[in-house]
Amino acid sequence: xxxxxxxxxxxxxxxxxxxxxxxxxxxxxxxxxxxxxxxxxxxxxxxxxxxxxxxxxxxxxxxxxxxxxxxxxxxxxxxxxxxxxxxxxxxxxxxxxxxxxxxxxxxxxxxxxxxxxxxxxxxxxxxxxxxxxxxxxxxxxxxxxxxxxxxxxxxxxxxxxxxxxxxxxxxxxxxxxxxxxxxxxxxxxxxxxxxxxxxxxxxxxxxxxxxxxxxxxxxxxxxxxxxxxxxxxxx
Amino acid sequence: xxxxxxxxxxxxxxxxxxxxxxxxxxxxxxxxxxxxxxxxxxxxxxxxxxxxxxxxxxxxxxxxxxxxxxxxxxxxxxxx
Numbered sequence: 001x002x003x004x005x006x007x008x009x010x011x012x013x014x015x016x017x018x019x020x021x022x023x024x025x026x027x028x029x030x031x032x033x034x035x036x037x038x039x040x041x042x043x044x045x046x047x048x049x050x051x052x053x054x055x056x057x058x059x060x061x062x063x064x065x066x067x068x069x070x071x072x073x074x075x076x077x078x079x080x081x082x083x084x085x086x087x088x089x090x091x092x093x094x095x096x097x098x099x100x101x102x103x104x105x106x107x108x109x110x111x112x113x114x115x116x117x118x119x120x121x122x123x124x125x126x127x128x129x130x131x132x133x134x135x136x137x138x139x140x141x142x143x144x145x146x147x148x149x150x151x152x153x154x155x156x157x158x159x160x161x162x163x164x165x166x167x168x169x170x171x172x173x174x175x176x177x178x179x180x181x182x183x184x185x186x187x188x189x190x191x192x193x194x195x196x197x198x199x200x201x202x203x204x205x206x207x208x209x210x211x212x213x214x215x216x217x218x219x220x221x222x223x224x225x226x227x228x229x230x231x232x233x234x235x
Numbered sequence: 236x237x238x239x240x241x242x243x244x245x246x247x248x249x250x251x252x253x254x255x256x257x258x259x260x261x262x263x264x265x266x267x268x269x270x271x272x273x274x275x276x277x278x279x280x281x282x283x284x285x286x287x288x289x290x291x292x293x294x295x296x297x298x299x300x301x302x303x304x305x306x307x308x309x310x311x312x313x314x315x
Contacts, residue, residue, distance in 0.1 A: 057301075101304055
């Protein structure tokens with residue numbers, strides 16, 4: 001199994017993702033420059049956090065036009081796994097691989113803190129090793145994490161069990177106070193129809209070592225690796 | 236020839252920046268402001284050889300595919 005971490009000008013969580021895959025998952029991983037277009041040797045790609053293209057125009061808007069993104073679309077269409085974290089989630093929404101959009105946090109602040117998210121479903125390659133309804137303590141670091149979508153999209157996401165993480169309090173309750181950025185229905189992460197593309201605002205890759213305050217994020221990567229190992233022929 | 240593109244948030248999409256601007260303006264003593272919505276404005280210099288219709292078509296495509304995100308924004312194009 002081989003992972004790729006896509007690097008745009010302005011990505012800054014690429015090394016965190018690389019570190020987690022190489023040190024914790026213990027699998028081969030490459031950085032993929034955004035001008036590269038050959039993803040044929042990879043089983044999963046991570047679109048990391050950061051400020052691609054300086055967040056010019058809209059967050060994630062310009063990264064969508066990087067050459068690698070057409071390859072990511074093909075990669076996803078072939079059922080391979082794509083994980084977008086923070087800016088990666090914003091890019092996946094702009095690219096149309098995930099529905100909705102991320103707009104400015106409701107209180108306008110850039111929020112950088114540990115928050116709680118609830119695992120809403122384990123029916124994805126990214127969460128199948130986690131416990132349903134368990135609470136993960138993971139950091140967020142964003143100014144535009146306020147998830148919006150129209151009523152129809154929200155209904156579809158709920159109906160198809162595609163809301164993967166919701167912001168919650170320490171007890172797993174999705175209160176308004178526990179929603180850090182005003183996201184619709186406390187949504188912190190969603191997947192596509194085929195369930196092989198996941199986007200989330202929190203940073204599980206920054207929560208894989210107790211030394212960093214939490215290792216709750218590691219379950220996402222171990223799920224991913226276990227899925228790939230179990231379905232080596234599929235992926 | 237110039238294309239002017241106005242990108243605005245769709246009605247109903249929360250605009251916390253607009254709210255903050257409204258608050259600041261009210262602090263200056265302006266009253267009776269029902270709402271402030273922040274948007275974006277682009278000026279695109281186009282080839283003068285283009286006719287009006289092609290210019291509008293090109294600018295509209297840019298507005299739709301790059302300058303706005305149809306999930307949250309509307310756009311309006313003017314050619315002059």
